[in-house]
Amino acid sequence: MTDSHSHSPEDSVAEGPLVRGAEALVLALIEEGVDLLFGYPGGAIMPVYDALHGHRNRLRHVLVRHEQGAVHAAQGYARASGRVGVCIATSGPGATNLVTGIADAQIDSTPIVCITGQVPSSLLGTDAFQETDVVNVTAPLTKWNVQVTRAEDIAPAVARAFFIARSGRPGPVLIDLTKDAQGALVAFRHTPCTRIRAYVPRPRVSEPALDAAAQLLAGASKPFFVVGQGVVLSGAERALLAVAERTGAPVASTLLGLSAFPTSHPQYVGMVGMHGRYGANIKTNECDVLVAIGMRFDDRVTSDLSRYARQARVIHVEIDAAEIGKNVKPEVALHGDARDVLTALLPRLAERRYPAWIAEFHACDAIEHEKVVARELEPEGPELRMGEVVHAISRKTGGQAVVVSDVGQHQMAAARYSAFEAPRSSVTSGGLGTMGFALPAAIGAKLACPERTVVAIIGDGGFQMTMQELGTAMQSGAAVKIVILNNSFLGMVRQWQELYYESRYSETEMQNPDFVRIAGAYGIEAQRVDTREALGTGLDAMLAHPGPYLLEVVVEREGNVFPMVPSASSVSDVRLEA
């Protein structure tokens, strides 16, 4: 048994054209199937940029306006397409500007490869100009990272990086390349990495556990599926559909699991979690068998763990062994890839139907509709509500668009009021909650999937965190549709201040610029709407426009997102109003 990923220089110098390390990097990226990457040049990465120039017909580089934009664009690319996203930055500040996106990709399991330049190896540790110990900085935030100081190690590092990023539970990987390694000559040869001794990316699924799960489901009277992004990451959408339809169980989704199961499906009962659907939260504490697929029982899903689904017998389908029993101890652990597990489970399952149980969810929906949804979608006042804007976007795109959301109230509105009828249609920053994520992620998603409509739904606060990426949209021509839901507040924080800090609005009110003129300065078509009548025509103009478009929608200043599970409460305590 050996590590098939060879690291010995003897192997890599055999045959192959003699090239500089920088060229070897670019060739290795092409070998791994990369045709698009996002980045920003600088001193320590200049040899790579020189090599990119020579291959620009095969490998397109999109110049961002800040390295955070590059990493979020790579994330959006990966999330929308299922391929590995790639970003590149120079040493020092270039590398540290990637850190937020790397942390985001780690917690949301997004496969990206980040490449950073580094000072020459002779200067390592000397506090040289633009030197940062980025390998140590990113160690806790990456699935794997490595510093490469020799040209012959570049191609093997790239092979290993792509294998690790996309396999198992995906995640971010970083390669730090010293400038001397980029400049040294090497005989280029690329061998894909297919296995690593210590690493089991796709565990064999336990047959007894499959039988036990099938048996639990066979005896269930109130089964409940909660599906997460693991379904999307393993491409298990069809397998999930088959299993769900066989069992007849209601299916809910986590925030990251949105679009894993079609919103319009009669068994779909909505999103769980802090601002999830009333029924999906209440019934979590009434089901008898909880089937969790590719999700990690995040605290925004469970709220108070000691009062979460305690009556339920839990089946946990999960590829990451460290997640099994981390927060909720399952009765049956199905350690494995969601598609493998669901495919193997299907023939063991009997046809079942639970009309009375599903009707209980519908009864909850009726209550939620009266207290929350109707007020959001058919408000009495003249001011626009976030929900009705999202709902209008969703109707006009037939639930087929890729909806990229930022973080805050508008994100919850986007999750709750969008229909997701096609897989990989929701891209959002879930675990890290990174404001500023949406605009660059939408650019990445659009460039990955040019045939799809990509709508970025962003708050006025988050937009201003990365709005310089309008320049990237302009220069790359990425035809993203940007909808700013402008309430002139940091809305979610303001909501909490209203509910828990006696309406002391500490530093949450925003004086905003003229977003239409900002877009205009970049040559991006834009308009502002603030009435219900103008919303429809504004959205039509945005969707009909061939290029990037910004629609600023002025919404109610102090609208709140409900339902809401107050923090430290039980999911049973989900509230429909303040």
Next chain:
Amino acid sequence: MVFYDPGHEVASEHTLSVFTENRVGLLGRVTATFTRRCLNIESLTVSDSEVPGVHRFTIVVRVSAAQARKVAAQLERQVDVLKAFVHGEGDVLVRDLALYKLDGRHAGAALDAVVAAHGARVLEQSEAMIVLEQTGTETQTTALFHALAPFGIAEFVRSGRVALTRPMRPLESFLAELEAASGHGD
């Protein structure tokens, strides 16, 4: 549903044996797995193992049993970690090495008696100093420290813990299991 709340479990001493590939940066990843949970590592030793190229971390930490299991699982999540074991007290044979330096003028029957009673040995002796060595559990090396205190200890150092498991289970068999656990390639 069985639910457990680690906050309510009592912390006790756990020894972890973590087998890894020999790669730069792994030490930081291993220790960060503890520190991010605000766990203080009591002792850490890194050495070779009986399998060429495989490193062995011996880590002592005061945690609940549930926390120890979760940390071990998170350690195994690292790409280059082969296996992480949590040992209960009975399963494991542990030793520390301690060195004690005393002024040379304390040589004599009284000191010899303490050395003999504690199973220590004289590592080096000159007119200026005596260096004693003891191998044992932390309790044993601490006991000798207290016994020598009246003489005046000029310098004391204790190594991290090393630990071997009592059951006969070669590491290779775990490596073979890892191999078998892989259902498919990518």
